[in-house]
Structure formats: C-alpha cells, structure tokens
Amino acid sequence: MKINKIILVIIVFLLLIFINRFFLDITKNSFYNLTSPVQGFFWKMGDSSTNFFQSFLENKNLKRNNQEILRQNQKLLVDLQKIRELKKENQELKEVLDLELNKEFELILVESISRETNGDFILISGGAEKGILKDMPVITKEKVIIGSIDKVYKDFSRVLLISNKESNFDVQIQKKDDEKNVNEIYGLAQGQGNLKIDLDLVPQEKDIGEGDLVFTTILAGVFPKDLLVGEIKEVKNSDVSNFQEAEIEPYFKNNLSGTLFVIKNFISQKEL
Amino acid sequence: MRKELLLILVICFLVLFQQSFLPHFAIYGMIPNLVLVFVFVLNILDYKSSIILSFWAGLILDIYSEMPLGTSGILFLAMAMIIKKSSKFFQKLNILYLIFIFSFCLVFYNFLLSLIQIKL
Numbered sequence A: 001m002k003i004n005k006i007i008l009v010i011i012v013f014l015l016l017i018f019i020n021r022f023f024l025d026i027t028k029n030s031f032y033n034l035t036s037p038v039q040g041f042f043w044k045m046g047d048s049s050t051n052f053f054q055s056f057l058e059n060k061n062l063k064r065n066n067q068e069i070l071r072q073n074q075k076l077l078v079d080l081q082k083i084r085e086l087k088k089e090n091q092e093l094k095e096v097l098d099l100e101l102n103k104e105f106e107l108i109l110v111e112s113i114s115r116e117t118n119g120d121f122i123l124i125s126g127g128a129e130k131g132i133l134k135d136m137p138v139i140t141k142e143k144v145i146i147g148s149i150d151k152v153y154k155d156f157s158r159v160l161l162i163s164n165k166e167s168n169f170d171v172q173i174q175k176k177d178d179e180k181n182v183n184e185i186y187g188l189a190q191g192q193g194n195l196k197i198d199l200d201l202v203p204q205e206k207d208i209g210e211g212d213l214v215f216t217t218i219l220a221g222v223f224p225k226d227l228l229v230g231e232i233k234e235v236k237n238s239d240v241s242n243f244q245e246a247e248i249e250p251y252f253k254n255n256l257s258g259t260l261f262v263i264k265n266f267i268s269q270k271e272l
Numbered sequence B: 001m002r003k004e005l006l007l008i009l010v011i012c013f014l015v016l017f018q019q020s021f022l023p024h025f026a027i028y029g030m031i032p033n034l035v036l037v038f039v040f041v042l043n044i045l046d047y048k049s050s051i052i053l054s055f056w057a058g059l060i061l062d063i064y065s066e067m068p069l070g071t072s073g074i075l076f077l078a079m080a081m082i083i084k085k086s087s088k089f090f091q092k093l094n095i096l097y098l099i100f101i102f103s104f105c106l107v108f109y110n111f112l113l114s115l116i117q118i119k120l
Helices: A002-097 B002-020 B034-044 B050-063 B071-087 B095-119
Strands: A107-115 A121-125 A137-139 A145-152 A156-161 A168-174 A185-193 A196-203 A213-216 A228-236 A243-250 A259-263
Touching: A002 A107, A002 A121, A002 A156, A002 B002, A002 B050, A107 B002, A121 A145, A168 A196, A196 A228, B002 B034, B002 B050, B034 B050, B034 B071, B034 B095, B050 B071, B071 B095
Parallel strands: none
Antiparallel strands: A107 A121, A107 A259, A121 A156, A137 A145, A137 A259, A145 A156, A168 A185, A168 A213, A185 A196, A196 A243, A213 A228, A228 A243
C-alpha cells in the first residue's frame, strides 16, 4: 500500500515536470480561453463596485473637490491656449527645418482580465495571434505606462507591472512649478511590489518635492519617452547617501481596468 | 466523488474571484488569498479528501499565476500535512491553536513562495 502511494507520488511529479517542460503555455492558454468570459465578468463587476463605493466614500469631499477641479480646469484652459500657440509655432519651425513629424505609436488594443495575487502581474486578452511580443510596453489611453509584456501565450499575455520588484527603468522628473522643464532631473524607478514604486539615484543637489510628475525616458531603452509614470508622494532625504530617494504614486493604479494598449513598434532593450 | 467534484468547482470559482474581482479591493496593493483560507478550513474540519483537494487547489491557482505548475500545489499539500499532524497534539477548535496554525500557514506559504520567486 505504501509502495503504491510512493509510485503515485513519483508519477505525479514526473507528470508535472513533463507538463511544465512541454505543455505549460498550451495548458495555460486553454484555461484562460475557457474562463476568460467569467474573469471578464468578475473584473467588470469589481471595477463598477469600487467605483460605487469610492463615490459613496468620497461624497463628503465632493464640493471641495469640485471647486478644486474648476480651478484646475480654468488653469488648464489657459495652458491649452499657450500650447496651441506653441504647437503652431513648432509646426512652422518644423516645416522650415524640414523635419519629419513625430511618428505615432502603433498600438494593439487589449483588455485587462485579472491580476495575480502574488507578484505584480496582470493578464490581458491578446497574445501571439495579435502580434504581441515579449517586452512590448503596455499603456493606457491617457499615455500612462502600465508595464511590459512578460510572457506571451497564443491568445493572452502576461504583463509585468512597473511596480513589480523585477522592474526598473529611467525616469525624468518634471517639477510641478517648472512648466518649461528647465531643470532636467533624472532618476531610476524601482518597483517594490504591491503596486509601489520607489525613485532612486536622484542627485542630492536636485530639488524634488511632493506632487512632481514622473515620466519615462528613452535613456536605457526600456520604455518610450514621455509616458506618464505617476507623481512623487514622499521624498526621503538621507545625509549618508549621495542620492535622494522618493516614493512614487503610480497613476496606473486607477487605470488597470478595461482597455489598454500594447505599443507594437517599440521593444524594450532590457538588460537581463 | 460528487462532493469532491463540487468542491473542485468551488475552488475554481474562488480562484477566478480572487484573481479578477478582489484586485479592485486590494489593501495596500495586497489581495486576500481566499484559496489558502479555503484549504485551511478544509483541513481543520478534517474533510476526508482534504489533502488531495489541497493539492488540486494549488494546481488551479498555479495555472493563473506566473509560477511553474505544481508550486502552490506542493506548498498546499505540505500545509495540509502540517495541519493534520499538528491537530493531533492540540484541541482542534481551540481559538489560540487556530490563530497560531493559520498564521503559521500564511507565513509558511508566502515565505516559501517568495523564495521560489527569487530563485526563478
């Protein structure tokens, strides 16, 4: 009886090794195909439930928020006018200098389906069949960076979120009161897990503060430039270190649901 | 056998619920592991096929995670065995024992899983 059990355990182990070695991707893809309608339903239900609870909880601050939004809106309208003027001027300059217009990203539309309990990964609908490849960046429609493709199945892909511990990339910090971005400040964003990102390697002499915006740069070729990462939440100054550290509040946290885009014409040059 | 199939369906439901609904209610980015709680309850109640069901629960969870197939399966199996062995020495429904063994299982599972993740 005991020998039978041992044989059974050995068979199960061998079977697991065999599946992991040769059939893991097919197995996972088949299961995702089978359960994606249920997952999609749960994902949408969860999204609408949080929206409901959030609006209920934030009801108290509604008036104050409204005034703040109105104030920001007026400021944005003024900024928009300035941008229009600058755009026109820029266009004219480009024509004069005969420069090529910026190419827009080639995008693949996908939907997020689920998020893993352990590790910062999400599953998206769309895989090798849609032309998705490993290391392609994933963004929202607001150009907020979500992460990069980690694993591609036939009809689905797994996205490594920028908050994953394995994720690190160069960023540029834009001061909230420095619209012309005179002071160029660069740093390194390092994922900390559980949707947290830390900012590191910012020289001590550079002035960074709460609310400063963080964008991607093309320096190391991990992500295309000017994608929004988030804003600085808290700066941690240390007398011992030559660099400043800060915590970044990632913007993708509120944009994980629904439609996302995979950038087709950019593959990151990660050092592995 | 019919009960076991029903329990496997419940496990499937819990995995999908955990991966697709609960992320919206994450606390500090963390999602509660319902499957682990279910496996714990099955073993505490000393259900007759709890060890095999624990292994199955882990396998199903592995399909929806980035870990190799069998990682959570083996961890849940070990967890089930620890609960079985420890319940011989303590009164099963003693609240202190329940708190201790549940905390132990939670730390045991997450610690080993993190170790495996680092190794991979």
